Amino acid sequence: xxxxxxxxxxxxxxxxxxxxxxxxxxxxxxxxxxxxxxxxxxxxxxxxxxxxxxxxxxxxxxxxxxxxxxxxxxxxxxxxxxxxxxxxxxxxxxxxxxxxxxxxxxxxxxxxxxxxxxxxxxxxxxxxxxxxxxxxxxxxxxxxxxxxxxxxxxxxxxxxxxxxxxxxxxxxxxxxxxxxxxxxxxxxxxxxxxxxxxxxxxxxxxxxxxxxxxxxxxxxxxxxxxxxxxxxxxxxxxxxxxxxxxxxxxxxxxxxxxxxxxxxxxxxxxxxxxxxxxxxxxxxxxxxxxxxxxxxxxxxxxxxxxxxxxxxxxxxxxxxxxxxxxxxxxxxxxxxxxxxxxxxxxxxxxxxxxxxxxxxxxxxxxxxxxxxxxxxxxxxxxxxxxxxxxxxxxxxxxxxxxxxxxxxxxxxx
Amino acid sequence: xxxxxxxxxxxxxxxxxxxxxxxxxxxxxxxxxxxxxxxxxxxxxxxxxxxxxxxxxxxxxxxxxxxxxxxxxxxxxxxxxxxxxxxxxxxxxxxxxxxxxxxxxxxxxxxxxxxxxxxxxxxxxxxxxxxxxxxxxxxxxxxxxxxxxxxxxxxxxxxxxxxxxxxxxxxxxxxxxxxxxxxxxxxxxxxxxxxxxxxxxxxxxxxxxxxxxxxxxxxxxxxxxxxxxxxxxxxxxxxxxxxxxxxxxxxxxxxxxxxxxxxxxxxxxxxxxxxxxxxxxxxxxxxxxxxxxxxxxxxxxxxxxxxxxxxxxxxxxxxxxxxxxxxxxxxxxxxxxxxxxxxxxxxxxxxxxxxxxxxxxxxxxxxxxxxxxxxxxxxxxxxxxxxxxxxx
Numbered sequence: 046x047x048x049x050x051x052x053x054x055x056x057x058x059x060x061x062x063x064x065x066x067x068x069x070x071x072x073x074x075x076x077x078x079x080x081x082x083x084x085x086x087x088x089x090x091x092x093x094x095x096x097x098x099x100x101x102x103x104x105x106x107x108x109x110x111x112x113x114x115x116x117x118x119x120x121x122x123x124x125x126x127x128x129x130x131x132x133x134x135x136x137x138x139x140x141x142x143x144x145x146x147x148x149x150x151x152x153x154x155x156x157x158x159x160x161x162x163x164x165x166x167x168x169x170x171x172x173x174x175x176x177x178x179x180x181x182x183x184x185x186x187x188x189x190x191x192x193x194x195x196x197x198x199x200x201x202x203x204x205x206x207x208x209x210x211x212x213x214x215x216x217x218x219x220x221x222x223x224x225x226x227x228x229x230x231x232x233x234x235x236x237x238x239x240x241x242x243x244x245x246x247x248x249x250x251x252x253x254x255x256x257x258x259x260x261x262x263x264x265x266x267x268x269x270x271x272x273x274x275x276x277x278x279x280x281x282x283x284x285x286x287x288x289x290x291x292x293x294x295x296x297x298x299x300x301x302x303x304x305x306x307x308x309x310x311x312x313x314x315x316x317x318x319x320x321x322x323x324x325x326x327x328x329x330x331x332x333x334x335x336x337x338x339x340x341x342x343x344x345x346x347x348x349x350x351x352x353x354x355x356x357x358x359x360x361x362x363x364x365x366x367x368x369x370x371x372x373x374x375x376x377x378x379x380x381x382x383x384x385x386x387x388x389x390x391x392x393x394x395x396x397x398x399x400x401x402x403x404x405x406x407x408x409x410x411x412x413x414x415x416x417x418x419x420x421x422x423x424x425x426x427x428x429x430x431x432x433x434x435x436x437x438x439x440x441x442x443x444x445x446x447x448x449x450x451x452x453x454x455x456x457x458x
Numbered sequence: 459x460x461x462x463x464x465x466x467x468x469x470x471x472x473x474x475x476x477x478x479x480x481x482x483x484x485x486x487x488x489x490x491x492x493x494x495x496x497x498x499x500x501x502x503x504x505x506x507x508x509x510x511x512x513x514x515x516x517x518x519x520x521x522x523x524x525x526x527x528x529x530x531x532x533x534x535x536x537x538x539x540x541x542x543x544x545x546x547x548x549x550x551x552x553x554x555x556x557x558x559x560x561x562x563x564x565x566x567x568x569x570x571x572x573x574x575x576x577x578x579x580x581x582x583x584x585x586x587x588x589x590x591x592x593x594x595x596x597x598x599x600x601x602x603x604x605x606x607x608x609x610x611x612x613x614x615x616x617x618x619x620x621x622x623x624x625x626x627x628x629x630x631x632x633x634x635x636x637x638x639x640x641x642x643x644x645x646x647x648x649x650x651x652x653x654x655x656x657x658x659x660x661x662x663x664x665x666x667x668x669x670x671x672x673x674x675x676x677x678x679x680x681x682x683x684x685x686x687x688x689x690x691x692x693x694x695x696x697x698x699x700x701x702x703x704x705x706x707x708x709x710x711x712x713x714x715x716x717x718x719x720x721x722x723x724x725x726x727x728x729x730x731x732x733x734x735x736x737x738x739x740x741x742x743x744x745x746x747x748x749x750x751x752x753x754x755x756x757x758x759x760x761x762x763x764x765x766x767x768x769x770x771x772x773x774x775x776x777x778x779x780x781x782x783x784x785x786x787x788x789x790x791x792x793x794x795x796x797x798x799x800x801x802x803x804x805x806x807x808x809x810x811x812x813x814x815x816x817x818x819x820x821x822x823x824x825x826x827x828x829x830x831x832x833x834x835x836x837x838x839x840x841x842x843x844x845x846x847x848x849x850x
Contacts, residue, residue, distance in 0.1 A: 199513075202540035206563035207475035213566035214478040261482060272478065275471045324515050368515055 046093030046168060047073040048161075051083055051109070052127060053101045060152050061096060061127075068158040069165050080104040084112065087119060093168045094123040094161070096148070099135065107138055114143040121171050123164040178404070181417055200286055200320045204279035211276045218268070221260045228253045289313040302429050304337035304452040305345070307375050307382045313342070314349035315373075318357075325357050326369035326388070335375050336451035338382040340429040345447065348422040348433070352386050352445045355418070358409075359390035359443070381431070382451050387444040393437040401435060461577050462486040462504060466496040466522065467511040467538070476509075479566050485573070493522030500530050507576060509560070512539040512550075523555040524613075527777075532584065534576060534780075536560060551714065552661050553613050554777020576780070578796035583770035583787055587762045592771055595732055601675045602776065604628045605668045609777065612660065621660070622651040625667055634670040634689075635663070638720070641693055658716070665717035665778060672724060676731035680738050682818055688727055691813050695719035698809035705843060706833040707801055715802050718785040721778065722806050725769025725786060729761070736760055749822050754790060766790055790824050793832070804832040812844060 048071045050061045058076040065074045071094075075086060080101050086092065095113065099106035106126060113119050126139045129150035139147060145167065148160050232249055235241045257263070289312070315328065322328055338345075353371065360369035374385045393401060400406045402423040407416030426433040430450050437443035463485050465476050473489045480487050488505065490496035492514060499505070508526055512519040523535045537550050540562035550556040558576075560569065582588075592598075599606060607624045626632045632651060639646055639654045646657050655663045673689045696719030700711040730737050740756050754764040770787030774780075781799055785806040788794050792807040811825045830837050 199540050202562050203469055203472060206540065207469075207471045209563050210475040210479065210566045210569075214475070214481070217482075264481060268478065268481075271474070275474060279471060320513075324513050324518065366516065 046165075047071060047075055047090050048094045048096065048165075049075045049077060049083070049086060049090070049092045050096045050127075051077045051080060051101075051106070052096075052098040053078050053080075054098075057098070057127070057150070057152070061157070064152070064154060064157055065161060069161045071165070080106075080109050083109055087113070087122075092122060094125065094164050096125050096127050096161070097144075099126055099128045099139070107135065107142060110139065110142045110144060121168075121175065123168045123171075125160065125164050181405075197286060197290065197317060200317070201283055204282045208276045208279040211272050211279075215272060218265045218272070221262060221265050225253065225257055225260065225262055228256065286316060289316045300341065300428065302339040302341060305340055305342040307335055307338045307384055307449070308332045310338075310342045310346050311349060311373055311375060311384060314346040314353065317346075318350055318353045321357050322353065322371065325360050326371045329370065329372045331372065331374045333374075333376045335377045335382045336453055338449040339452050340431065340449045344425045345429070345449065348425050348447060349384065349386065351418045351422045352447075356386065356388035356390060356443070359392075360388060363391055377451065378448070380451050381448040383449075384447040385444060386447075387442060389442040392439045392441055393435070393443050394439055398435060398437055402433070460486060460504070460506075462488065462506050463573065464488045464490060464496060464499055464505045464508045465510075466490045466493065466508065466514075466519075468492060468514040469511075472511070476569075479570050483570065483574075485577075493517035493519075493525070496522060497525060497529070500526060500533075505530070505533055506580065507534045507536065507573065509536045509538050509573075510556075512537055520550045520555060523550060524553065527555045531775075534558075534580060534774075536576075538562060538564070548659075548661070551779050552664070554609070557774070557778070557783065558780040572798055575796045575798050579770070579784065579787060582796070583767050583774060583783070588767055588771050591761065591763050591768065592775070595728065601731075602668060602671050603675075604631050605664075605671045605776070608664055608667055612664065618652055618655050618660075622655060625651050628671075628674070630674045631667065631671050634674055635666050638666050638670060638693060639663075641697070659713065661779070662713065662716045665721060665782065668776060668778075669717065669720040669724070672727060676727060678727070678730050678734075680730045680734050680741065682821065683730055687817055688723070688730075691810075691817055692720045692723065694813035694816065695722060695806065695809045698813055699805045701847070702805040702809060702833065706835055706840075707805070711805075712781075712802075714779050714781050715785070718782050718802060718806050719809055721769075721773060721782055722786045722789045722810060723765075723769065724772060725765035725767065728768060728772065729757070729765050733761070745822070753824065764790075792826055792829050800832055804829045808833075808840070816848075 048065055048069070050058055050065070052058050052061070055078060058078060062074050062076055065071060072091075075090060075092070077083060077086060080103055083095075087095075097106045097110060101109075106128075110124055110126070113122065113124065120143075123145045124143065126144045126147040127150060128135070128139075128147055136147070146160055146164060148157055228249075232246065232253065235246060235249065311330070311332070315322075315330075356371050360371075363369075370389045372385075372387045374383075376383055376385075397406075397408065402419050404420040405416040406420075409416075423433050426447060426449070432446070432448040434446040434448070435443065461484060463480070465473055465487060466489075467473050467476075468491055470491065473491065477487050477489055488499050488503070490499055493510070494517060496508070496510070500508070508523065508530075510519040510522055514522070519537055519539070523537070526533055526535055535556040537556045537559040538561075539559060550559070560572070604625060604627070607627075608621055611621050611624060625635060635651065636649065636654065639648065639658065646654065648654055648657070651663075658666075669692060673685060673692065676685070678685050678688060696717065699715070699719040703709060703711040740760050744751060744753055744756055754766065757764045766787050766789060770783050773786050774783045781802055784798060785803050788797050788803045789806050789810055792800065792803040797803050807826065807829055811823050814821060814823045827837060830840055835843075
């Protein structure tokens with residue numbers, strides 16, 4: 046981390062450099078007496094702290110401060126104002142535009158060193174915090190991945206369970222059927238044999254029928270069709286799940302927006318959430334034929350899964366002894382394609398609703414959620430120039446709107 | 459005795475495929491698509507075994523089996539689960555609403571085989587003569603007073619501190635629970651019941667309470683047996699069982715068997731407590747016969763039942779998991795055809811034998827020489843290991 050000192054007076058620069066090099070942890074002190082150069086230096090160097098003179102020719106420090114803070118990537122730089130001004134108005138302005146501290150001129154070595162050391166320490170903490178946040182975002186992603194995997198596992202487990210069991214039964218059925226066919230074949234051969242008397246044939250026929258009854262052959266034969274139909278349905282179910290998983294995989298982490306069918310995204314998300322929802326609520330789907338939406342389908346599905354998961358948890362928490370309701374509608378609205386998800390769960394408390402998209406806001410117990418799910422969802426929808434909205438009447442459920450730009454509008458609009 | 463099974467799952471295809479498994483058996487199978495439907499069937503016809511899915515809409519498997527336990531306590535209740543967190547499954551085991559769980563996807567032959575074995579075992583520990591016998595045991599609930607209170611609290615979802623307080627109301631029980639917890643086997647040093655529950659989990663502490671509660675309340679006056687010897691035998695068997703698992707089976711003793719050794723001989727303790735005089739005569743006969751008479755044959759003759767059957771019966775009644783019931787029921791006959799977890803029963807069998815050999819060396823004890831092979835060793839190797847261990 047380097048420290049950039051901006052001042053039009055060479056003397057001040059020299060004093061600052063000596064003090065910084067002797068007393069403040071750094072990876073280089075850059076001196077600059079031309080304010081116009083500052084943005085170039087920031088773009089090229091890893092600058093952590095800027096010490097900024099206020100009164101300079103051409104461009105004053107406050108204006109420069111504004112420019113620095115206008116860029117997203119420079120929000121975390123510590124800016125310390127270097128000033129001989131004592132008027133309160135410029136003080137106020139400095140802090141309003143995002144200065145972190147100030148140092149008085151002329152330089153008092155003790156004050157200078159202490160304040161710059163503090164800035165260095167703050168900068169370090171900010172970096173640490175950033176890192177922790179990105180770990181947490183990663184953890185949240187892994188957690189939703191884990192939930193997804195668990196849901197899919199269960200969804201596949203049931204069909205695999207009965208298909209497998211049916212196959213085992215089928216092989217038993219076949220053995221039984223084969224056994225009886227062999228006996229009939231023998232009877233056939235005997236019919237052609239002139240030496241065999243009619244009494245013997247009748248006797249054998251009776252024995253075969255006895256064996257059929259004993260082996261429950263009627264039941265076996267009657268079950269041939271159902272056992273195959275049911276197993277096939279099971280295979281279809283697994284195939285569908287695999288297909289929707291493939292949709293997720295294909296989209297990956299791509300941030301590029303492509304045209305996607307919003308209804309299909311809902312279907313994919315539902316397929317994966319089906320099992321979790323099934324035990325808690327009935328889903329009412331009401332899909333309109335809508336324009337394609339500009340987004341990444343995997344990430345938008347992740348948003349839907351998150352909202353559905355919250356709805357399920359909320360309804361479950363009520364333990365009401367009957368199934369809840371989740372309604373999903375899609376429709377077009379102006380240049381947007383909208384997906385609306387409403388549940389009839391407990392709703393969101395009025396003093397919570399403004400905070401639910403805030404990072405780390407959670408009403409769950411400590412340890413059971415990172416509080417990042419909805420804030421990440423919000424980030425995803427914003428990234429695709431859409432909107433994520435929420436309304437709730439406390440006690441009567443919550444509604445979320447996922448609005449994404451329609452492809453035709455956004456492409457040429 | 460008929461063999462009737464009730465299968466409950468919200469998915470029709472699962473029910474149909476399970477039903478098919480039994481198509482050429484003599485089991486009577488009933489099917490229900492929900493807990494409500496299942497309860498209705500139970501109310502109208504006798505059912506021996508209930509197998510229920512865990513996740514179902516409205517009434518889930520746990521709620522359903524809780525109701526079944528309340529209203530039809532003599533059923534054997536099994537959870538069949540695909541994915542439910544370990545926690546969910548654990549809950550059904552803690553409150554005794556189910557005694558066993560099977561996993562989806564299942565292997566048809568194995569599934570059927572297990573159910574068959576459970577029926578076979580049921581006929582041993584739940585037949586008419588044992589029911590009549592158990593009914594005659596007086597003040598049974600007083601013997602397990604603390605344990606009963608703990609169970610009631612667990613059923614009411616009470617928190618851990620409330621459960622700990624109940625255990626502490628009987629200082630002798632609490633002390634002996636802590637002694638067991640602090641013994642080498644569990645490897646925990648604590649003076650607090652709450653901590654013991656946190657470390658070991660409720661199911662384990664619950665069954666330790668049962669064992670301690672029993673051994674604190676019964677009176678034993680049948681030489682050479684006394685309370686301290688029986689208690690030592692129980693803890694020693696428990697420790698040995700775990701050691702056998704690590705040494706010969708190469709894995710930790712599963713949690714659901716953590717108290718199998720402690721509880722396996724409960725039936726014998728009860729016979730000694732309730733029928734000291736008869737036991738004295740029986741033991742005399744046994745010792746004089748010089749191993750020509752088996753103890754279980756003598757018990758059958760005297761009581762109509764064996765101590766192993768009584769132990770299995772009571773443990774089942776007290777809501778312990780099936781693997782523990784099984785160890786008690788077959789600890790003297792580990793290779794019985796009805797055994798499901800042969801390794802566990804063999805381990806308890808050997809542990810029990812060698813525990814007695816250490817405590818009462820002169821007492822003749824049952825040892826099945828084929829048991830060693832089941833855990834991949836020989837008698838000689840096993841005894842050598844035991845010898846080396848005891849030196850350490």
